[in-house]
Amino acid sequence: xxxxxxxxxxxxxxxxxxxxxxxxxxxxxxxxxxxxxxxxxxxxxxxxxxxxxxxxxxxxxxxxxxxxxxxxxxxxxxxxxxxxxxxxxxxxxxxxxxxxxxxxxxxxxxxxxxxxxxxxxxxxxxxxxxxxx
Numbered sequence: 001x002x003x004x005x006x007x008x009x010x011x012x013x014x015x016x017x018x019x020x021x022x023x024x025x026x027x028x029x030x031x032x033x034x035x036x037x038x039x040x041x042x043x044x045x046x047x048x049x050x051x052x053x054x055x056x057x058x059x060x061x062x063x064x065x066x067x068x069x070x071x072x073x074x075x076x077x078x079x080x081x082x083x084x085x086x087x088x089x090x091x092x093x094x095x096x097x098x099x100x101x102x103x104x105x106x107x108x109x110x111x112x113x114x115x116x117x118x119x120x121x122x123x124x125x126x127x128x129x130x131x132x133x
Contacts, residue, residue, distance in 0.1 A: 015062070024039060026060070068111065
């Protein structure tokens with residue numbers, strides 16, 4: 001894959017980039033072997049009235065997994081991801097995002113992620129294979 005020998009972070013990532021004026025600006029920290037961030041979806045993130053668009057929720061989960069792999073020294077991109085939506089993610093209600101690394105294969109890193117509401121209810125969960133570059 002020409003040009004992908006090293007994945008550079010220029011601060012413009014839609015999910016976590018500090019320079020992106022329309023980005024989500026997620027900030028993760030490592031806690032108890034997981035990667036954790038908080039995010040409160042706003043009206044501009046909705047699909048149906050008052051409900052966060054599923055693509056935004058998927059982006060949040062993808063970022064929780066991808067950033068953790070990157071923070072652990074893996075140079076990866078998402079190769080495959082499955083998302084299960086359990087409950088609507090309401091706009092204006094803070095979500096806690098957690099990402100985990102569950103395994104490693106020769107060419108991939110296996111990850112999981114969850115989005116929970118303030119009561120700890122699982123809103124959505126994901127599994128992914130992150131391809132090593």
